[in-house]
Amino acid sequence: MTMASVTATPTRNGAALRGAVSNRSRWLRHGLLQQLAALRWGIVALIIVGWFVYYPIVDNLFVSTTTQDIFTGEVDYVGLDNYRRLLDDPVVWRALTNNGLYAVLSVIFQVFAAFVLAAIIEGLRSRAWRNFWRAVYFIPSAISTTVTGLLFYFIYQPDIGLLDALLHLLGLQNLSYTWLGDERTAIYAIIAMSQWQGFGYSTLLFTIAIQKIPRELYDAATVDGAGPLRQLFCITFPLTREMTGMMIIVTIAGAFQVFNEVMVMTGGGPNNSSQVLGTWLYEQGFNQNDMGYAAAIGVVIFLATLTTGLLQLWYTKRRRVEA
Amino acid sequence: MQRSIHSTAAMIAAVSVISMSWGAFPATASAAGDAPVADPAAKVDYSGKLTILTKFGLQLLSPYFVNVAKAYEAQHPGVKIELIQENDDSIKGKTKTLVASNSLPDIYFSWTGTWGENFIRGNRAVDLSKVIGPETEWGKTLSPAAVKAFSYNGKYFGVPLYLDAKFMGYNKKMFADLGIEPPKDFDALLKACDALKGSGVVPIAIGNKESWPLVHYLGQLLAYNVPTETLERDFNPKTATFNHPGYIAALGQYRSLQERCAGGAQVNGLSYQTALQSMSDRKAAMYYQEIIEFDQAATKETALKPEEFGFFKLPAPSDAKGSVTALEGAPEGYMVNAKAKNVPLAIDFLKFLTSQENGRTLSAPPYGQPSAVIGGADKTRINPNVAEGMEEIAKASYLMPWLDTVNHPRVAAAWLSGLQAFAGGSMSAEDLLASVRKAAAAAARQ
Numbered sequence A: 001m002t003m004a005s006v007t008a009t010p011t012r013n014g015a016a017l018r019g020a021v022s023n024r025s026r027w028l029r030h031g032l033l034q035q036l037a038a039l040r041w042g043i044v045a046l047i048i049v050g051w052f053v054y055y056p057i058v059d060n061l062f063v064s065t066t067t068q069d070i071f072t073g074e075v076d077y078v079g080l081d082n083y084r085r086l087l088d089d090p091v092v093w094r095a096l097t098n099n100g101l102y103a104v105l106s107v108i109f110q111v112f113a114a115f116v117l118a119a120i121i122e123g124l125r126s127r128a129w130r131n132f133w134r135a136v137y138f139i140p141s142a143i144s145t146t147v148t149g150l151l152f153y154f155i156y157q158p159d160i161g162l163l164d165a166l167l168h169l170l171g172l173q174n175l176s177y178t179w180l181g182d183e184r185t186a187i188y189a190i191i192a193m194s195q196w197q198g199f200g201y202s203t204l205l206f207t208i209a210i211q212k213i214p215r216e217l218y219d220a221a222t223v224d225g226a227g228p229l230r231q232l233f234c235i236t237f238p239l240t241r242e243m244t245g246m247m248i249i250v251t252i253a254g255a256f257q258v259f260n261e262v263m264v265m266t267g268g269g270p271n272n273s274s275q276v277l278g279t280w281l282y283e284q285g286f287n288q289n290d291m292g293y294a295a296a297i298g299v300v301i302f303l304a305t306l307t308t309g310l311l312q313l314w315y316t317k318r319r320r321v322e323a
Numbered sequence B: 001m002q003r004s005i006h007s008t009a010a011m012i013a014a015v016s017v018i019s020m021s022w023g024a025f026p027a028t029a030s031a032a033g034d035a036p037v038a039d040p041a042a043k044v045d046y047s048g049k050l051t052i053l054t055k056f057g058l059q060l061l062s063p064y065f066v067n068v069a070k071a072y073e074a075q076h077p078g079v080k081i082e083l084i085q086e087n088d089d090s091i092k093g094k095t096k097t098l099v100a101s102n103s104l105p106d107i108y109f110s111w112t113g114t115w116g117e118n119f120i121r122g123n124r125a126v127d128l129s130k131v132i133g134p135e136t137e138w139g140k141t142l143s144p145a146a147v148k149a150f151s152y153n154g155k156y157f158g159v160p161l162y163l164d165a166k167f168m169g170y171n172k173k174m175f176a177d178l179g180i181e182p183p184k185d186f187d188a189l190l191k192a193c194d195a196l197k198g199s200g201v202v203p204i205a206i207g208n209k210e211s212w213p214l215v216h217y218l219g220q221l222l223a224y225n226v227p228t229e230t231l232e233r234d235f236n237p238k239t240a241t242f243n244h245p246g247y248i249a250a251l252g253q254y255r256s257l258q259e260r261c262a263g264g265a266q267v268n269g270l271s272y273q274t275a276l277q278s279m280s281d282r283k284a285a286m287y288y289q290e291i292i293e294f295d296q297a298a299t300k301e302t303a304l305k306p307e308e309f310g311f312f313k314l315p316a317p318s319d320a321k322g323s324v325t326a327l328e329g330a331p332e333g334y335m336v337n338a339k340a341k342n343v344p345l346a347i348d349f350l351k352f353l354t355s356q357e358n359g360r361t362l363s364a365p366p367y368g369q370p371s372a373v374i375g376g377a378d379k380t381r382i383n384p385n386v387a388e389g390m391e392e393i394a395k396a397s398y399l400m401p402w403l404d405t406v407n408h409p410r411v412a413a414a415w416l417s418g419l420q421a422f423a424g425g426s427m428s429a430e431d432l433l434a435s436v437r438k439a440a441a442a443a444a445r446q
Helices: A003-008 A014-063 A081-088 A090-123 A127-142 A145-155 A162-169 A186-211 A215-223 A228-239 A241-255 A260-265 A277-287 A291-322 B002-022 B024-029 B062-075 B090-100 B114-121 B144-149 B172-177 B186-198 B213-225 B228-235 B245-261 B264-269 B272-280 B291-297 B343-353 B356-363 B384-395 B409-424 B429-445
Strands: A066-068 A075-077 B048-054 B079-085 B107-110 B158-162 B166-171 B202-204 B284-290 B309-312 B326-328 B332-336 B398-400
Touching: A014 A066, A014 A291, A066 A291, A081 A090, A081 A291, A090 A127, A090 A186, A090 A228, A090 A241, A090 A277, A090 A291, A127 A186, A145 A162, A145 A186, A145 A260, A186 A241, A186 A260, A215 A228, A228 A241, A241 A291, A260 A277, A277 A291, A277 B090, A277 B409, B048 B062, B048 B090, B048 B343, B062 B079, B062 B343, B062 B356, B090 B107, B107 B114, B107 B343, B144 B158, B158 B343, B158 B356, B166 B172, B166 B213, B166 B291, B172 B309, B186 B202, B186 B245, B202 B245, B213 B228, B213 B245, B213 B284, B213 B326, B213 B398, B213 B409, B245 B264, B245 B409, B245 B429, B264 B409, B272 B284, B272 B291, B284 B291, B291 B309, B291 B384, B309 B384, B332 B343, B409 B429
Parallel strands: B048 B079, B048 B107, B202 B284, B326 B398
Antiparallel strands: A066 A075, B107 B332, B158 B332, B166 B284, B166 B309
């Protein structure tokens, strides 16, 4: 109802006018009440989100400009000292490198290799085999990271671990190695475990994306003489590009949040060689009693994940416009 | 309207966040206060809940506290005891989280040295001098050295529960088969390792995945190579220099030990428990262990039988410049939270915990923890090795504390990671000491 229609009615029928005005005021009252109710619940939600999400972030920023002694409760404001210390801390750079390595290898295995595997599985003629392989690859993802970390810790044990036993069985005992005990290999051993676990989940997401591609496209390509490789690059890859982009961003963000597997398998050792930002934060805060510095490391992790999060938002928005 | 709702909401959120953040500093800064002093004449109110944080979370040990708590509850029906059982590694993080959130239980576990000092510095422990000091009735029932280990600035803050020390456990049969005697000096130990290695067994199982086991080897070697007063000066970052040549000598001795007795750089890939298991499985001839692990290393169920298990003190080098009668070890015990609602009840429970009967139970299998209670070990019930180990502890001229709990956390971290690098071959002894000095200097500035 518009104002114009309301003002036109009095000349014809006063009762109708009164009714219309009454309806309008009821509608306005009702609408306003609805909006106020929505606002009330919105404020409640905002307070909860503010308390549990934004307050810790802001508080962490404050903490990162202090040194804190948790035993005495003494807090000293030190400005940007903790950030200057970050720049001079070789372990932070080591951790950043390890996180970066984690991200690169995860993108290779959990995005590109998982995509290829998903395409192969979906290309299988037998439905039973397709289901079987999907399950085989997905099951590791259903196990908790902590449990998997412990499992692989035993697999990697020198002399008594499953990996060493397998190498001996294959006559490759020369390759027997202290994978988690050597500074040069520890982080790679952890990343390998992580890929084993995450690979199946990515594969499953790609199979879902591939299933959405109309079968007619493949049939037409087959009629035109396109082989499986050509179909992979000319049909499957372009039509799952949105999922690929999303997976890359999610995988990179995940690589900067790694904690459990490193903590369980090496605790960041030997000699901090497998530290990632998360475990170094824990070490500083809870073992070295240096909460201010730990908070500064937390800010670095926050910035890394925020950047990937913004990229994700930008990417999804862009894709939505194109659609 | 839509825009105004958004603006209002944003303002409310901003105000909420700022106002909450505004209160952040006073909230964290208000933790400290004056530590209360325990009154020996205080009447105990046997009602309410008592919370206790223990370090007995391992499956074998956890029933001890559960049983003691049940017995106490049975004597005092109005009391309910809530146990938080952690293990050696997890209690470190858990305790600090509880401290940071001002949620320490009424009674909590503590090591001696800097670890315990932290609670006193923060006024988080009750001053127990009047109830457990050496001249008190209760204090006289406990090992004087153990009670003294919890004294800070002339006051007593902890209740020692058991004594702990490090010894080299060995397989008597393997030694006898090769005609090897328990070594009397460090060179003899290395020669024994050569003979054992020649026979196809691992001489000493070393597992340093957790990074603290090597600190124990080094602690004992430092006690042998560096004069005690120098060590104690170096425990304090403000007076530390770490320039005594004994440090390099001790590291060199450890290097020889690792190369001739253990699996070289792979020690970092094995866990402490896996290494212990290899001795129990008869795959290794020796294992450097705490006295509280004697009853785990050889049992009726393990390949290594209790009668085949022997131990000796890690032998000292012939040219030692420190104390050859020192032994690495320390008592471990409990403190009472300064903010506990019912301090007399907490003290009463600790008295019950350190009674003669509970001391005997703790020292006997399956626990095998040498109680700090004088006479708290019934020799007819306990493992003879544990009894003998306790005598060795009593004979020791100096108990060398664990390097990772006696030092400032930064210095401890430098020792822990540096020793892993040293064992892995990526850091020299000189570089390791340089990193420890650097950490001490940074800690002194804090």
